[in-house]
Amino acid sequence: MSAIAAVVLAAGAGTRMNSSKPKVLHEIGGRPMVSHLLDTVNQLGTERVVVVTAPNMDAVQRQVAPATIAIQHQAKGTGHAVLSSLDALDGFEGDVLVLFGDCPLIKLETLRAMVEKRREQSAAVAVLGFEPEDAAEYGRLVTNTAGELEAIVEFADADAKTRAIGICNSGVMVFDGSKLASLIGAITDNNSKGEFYLTDVVEIANSQGLTCTYVIGDELELLGINNRVQLSQAEQVVQSQWRQQVMEGGATLIDPASVWLSYDTKIGQDVVIEPNVFIGTNVIIRDNVRVKAHSHLEGTTIGERAQIGPFARLRPGANLASDVRVGNFVEIKKSMIETGAKISHLSYIGDAEIGSEANIGAGTITCNYDGFDKFATKIGAGSFIGSNTALVAPVTVGEGAIVGAGSTITRNVEADALAIERGDENQKPGWAERFRSLKKKIRK
Known part of the structure; x- marks a missing residue:
C-alpha cells in the first residue's frame, strides 16, 4: 500500500465538550483521541500526514508531531479545511485520505479497503458509508444502478425518497491525489x-465525468465524538474490544465489564484479574499474575507469579520482580521490589529498593520526602521490618537485618x-x- 497520504481535520474547538x-x-483509554487515529494512519504506511488545526492550537500541534501542520485560519467548513492542507501536500498524487480527528475508532482494515476500492475502480473519490439501525439525520449516499456514488445529500436537503436510503455518510474519503486540488477548488460556499462543504466533491466529480465509489464500514468504528456523552460511548467501545483481546490472549477477567484497561496495557498468559481493577497507562503484567479486586495500577511492571491486592495501588515507577506479594491497602511508588519480597498490608513504599525475600510488616512507611526533596530507602535481601515502622530516608537496612515493630529508623542498620x-x-x-471510678462519680 504505497503512495498514501492522510489529511486529518482537527481544527474544531469542541464547544459542546464545555472544555478549554x-x-x-480528550482522552480515550489514556490517550488523546487524535493519537488513536494517527496510530492507525501510521500503520497504513502513509508517506505524508497533514493535520489541519485552527490558529493557536499549540497543544494539538505538539501532540501530533511529527505530522505536518496546516492552519485553517477561518472556520469555513470541511472543504475549506482540506483546501488549507493543499500546500502541505505539495502536489502529492497518490491516494489522499481525509479523516476527522474526532473520529478515532476507524479500523486499519477499513482504510485499506477504501484505498483498494478507489484504485480498483480508478475513482476520483471513494467515500466511507455505514448502515445504522437508525439513520436519523445523517447525510445519505445516493448511488446509481451500477453501484457508483452519484451524490451525498444532507438530511435537511433530502426528499422522502432520499431519506429512505439506508446508507449514510461518515465524512471519511479517499481521493485520487492528482485530482484533489481541482475538486476541492471547485467547491463553492453558495x-x-x-x-x-467537502461533500460537494462527489457531485462535482460526477459533473466532470469522473467516477465516485463507496465502501461500507461498521457503525461503531465511525462514532464521531462531539460531546462528553459520545466520549463515554467511545470509551465503552474500545474497552470492550481490549477486554476481548486480553481474554483471547490467555488472561482471565472474572468480571470483564468492571476491568478498565489503557491503550498500551500488556497482559501475559494465565493472568487472573478480579473485579473492579483499573489499569492506567504504561502497565506490563507478566504471566501467572493475580490482581485482586479494587486495585489501581499505573506505570508499573509486575513480574511472573506476583499477587497484587486487594485494594492495592501501584504508582508510576513501581517495578515488581517475580513472586512478589503486595497486599491490601499497600501503595508503592518509584520502587524496585525484588523477587519474593512481601509487603502484605497497610504500607507505603516510595523511592525504595526492597531486596529479595524481604518482609515488610503492616503499617510500614518510607519517609521519602522532606517537603523539598525526595530521598531513597534501601532494604536488603532477607530483612524483616516490623509493623508500624517509619524508615526516614535516606537510610539503608542491611541484608538479613531485623527492625523491631514501632521503630523510627533514621540511621543505617548493619546486615x-x-x-x-x-x-x-x-x-x-x-x-x-x-480513672473509671472518677468518671462515674462525675457523671452522677
Missing part, C-alpha cells in the same frame, strides 16, 4: 451557512543486626480502675 481543552485532545527505637514503657498499676 481542544476536542481532539449555501445557507456560507461554508465550503544481620537488630534495630529497635522505642520510648520506655511506663505502667501505673490500678490507674485505669481509678
Whole structure:
C-alpha cells in the first residue's frame, strides 16, 4: 500500500465538550483521541500526514508531531479545511485520505479497503458509508444502478425518497491525489451557512465525468465524538474490544465489564484479574499474575507469579520482580521490589529498593520526602521490618537485618543486626480502675 497520504481535520474547538481543552485532545483509554487515529494512519504506511488545526492550537500541534501542520485560519467548513492542507501536500498524487480527528475508532482494515476500492475502480473519490439501525439525520449516499456514488445529500436537503436510503455518510474519503486540488477548488460556499462543504466533491466529480465509489464500514468504528456523552460511548467501545483481546490472549477477567484497561496495557498468559481493577497507562503484567479486586495500577511492571491486592495501588515507577506479594491497602511508588519480597498490608513504599525475600510488616512507611526533596530507602535481601515502622530516608537496612515493630529508623542498620527505637514503657498499676471510678462519680 504505497503512495498514501492522510489529511486529518482537527481544527474544531469542541464547544459542546464545555472544555478549554481542544476536542481532539480528550482522552480515550489514556490517550488523546487524535493519537488513536494517527496510530492507525501510521500503520497504513502513509508517506505524508497533514493535520489541519485552527490558529493557536499549540497543544494539538505538539501532540501530533511529527505530522505536518496546516492552519485553517477561518472556520469555513470541511472543504475549506482540506483546501488549507493543499500546500502541505505539495502536489502529492497518490491516494489522499481525509479523516476527522474526532473520529478515532476507524479500523486499519477499513482504510485499506477504501484505498483498494478507489484504485480498483480508478475513482476520483471513494467515500466511507455505514448502515445504522437508525439513520436519523445523517447525510445519505445516493448511488446509481451500477453501484457508483452519484451524490451525498444532507438530511435537511433530502426528499422522502432520499431519506429512505439506508446508507449514510461518515465524512471519511479517499481521493485520487492528482485530482484533489481541482475538486476541492471547485467547491463553492453558495449555501445557507456560507461554508465550503467537502461533500460537494462527489457531485462535482460526477459533473466532470469522473467516477465516485463507496465502501461500507461498521457503525461503531465511525462514532464521531462531539460531546462528553459520545466520549463515554467511545470509551465503552474500545474497552470492550481490549477486554476481548486480553481474554483471547490467555488472561482471565472474572468480571470483564468492571476491568478498565489503557491503550498500551500488556497482559501475559494465565493472568487472573478480579473485579473492579483499573489499569492506567504504561502497565506490563507478566504471566501467572493475580490482581485482586479494587486495585489501581499505573506505570508499573509486575513480574511472573506476583499477587497484587486487594485494594492495592501501584504508582508510576513501581517495578515488581517475580513472586512478589503486595497486599491490601499497600501503595508503592518509584520502587524496585525484588523477587519474593512481601509487603502484605497497610504500607507505603516510595523511592525504595526492597531486596529479595524481604518482609515488610503492616503499617510500614518510607519517609521519602522532606517537603523539598525526595530521598531513597534501601532494604536488603532477607530483612524483616516490623509493623508500624517509619524508615526516614535516606537510610539503608542491611541484608538479613531485623527492625523491631514501632521503630523510627533514621540511621543505617548493619546486615544481620537488630534495630529497635522505642520510648520506655511506663505502667501505673490500678490507674485505669481509678480513672473509671472518677468518671462515674462525675457523671452522677
